[in-house]
Amino acid sequence: MKWLLLLLPSALFLASCVPATPETRIAKAPATFQALSNRHQELVREGRIEDGMSAAAVRLAWGKPSREFEGSHAGRPTQVWEYARSTPVYSTNLYGGYGYYPYGYRRYFFDLGPEISYLPSRVATVWFERGKVTQWERVR
DSSP states (O other): OHHHHHHHHHHHHHHHTSOOOHHHHHHHOHHHHHTSOHHHHHHHHHTOOOTTOBHHHHHHHHOSOSEEEEEEETTEEEEEEEEEEEEEEEEEEEEEEEEEOGGGOEEEEEEEEEEEEEEEEEEEEEEEETTEEEEEEEOO
């Protein structure tokens, strides 16, 4: 019984790491998917979008955007969705300094070590007017 209590949190953690796909998003919102035209249903299944698609169809195809913006273009209200991912950046840094230890002992140290930083990078942007896609772009 104790092993089950240890295994359950691990299983939940691993399940949360599974990437979302169009199929998993469709399974969570079947009514939204059924309301789409046949053409848009096909595109959503393939994870693709096109001009004229609704915001709901884009959310099913590509998922939740990283950031959302609202604005105006030619006097019409617009919305922009930006999709991003984290890109690892590797570097080697020289660390140094000194510290005090018990009994007044002073120590200098230097260390050369690797460092990994994760920087956000934009992978796709979608522009909407009146709830429909007017243009989009994504990294190849």
